[in-house]
Amino acid sequence: MKQINRLKVVLVEQNKTGKWLAETLGKNEATVSRWCTNESQPSLETLVKIANSLKVEVKDLLVSTKK
Numbered sequence: 001m002k003q004i005n006r007l008k009v010v011l012v013e014q015n016k017t018g019k020w021l022a023e024t025l026g027k028n029e030a031t032v033s034r035w036c037t038n039e040s041q042p043s044l045e046t047l048v049k050i051a052n053s054l055k056v057e058v059k060d061l062l063v064s065t066k067k
Contacts, residue, residue: 003063005047008036010054010061024053 011021018032025032025046034040042050051058 003038004041005035005038005061006063007042007050007061010056011036014054016054021050021053025049 007021011018018036019029021027022029022032027046031040035042047058047061051061054061
């Protein structure tokens with residue numbers, strides 16, 4: 001499966017859990033888990049909320065397309 005977001009990496013770097021993010025965003029833990037494994041992707045609006053919660057830029061949550 002193609003990696004699109006770096007959400008799991010950023011959570012680990014900040015010592016945060018998917019459960020914490022789910023509670024912060026008011027989302028289901030299973031939904032956040034699917035985002036972390038890149039099975040599905042959050043909407044752009046949700047991505048901005050995630051970035052704000054983690055105090056990072058949105059681009060830090062995405063895998064670069066440059067090689």
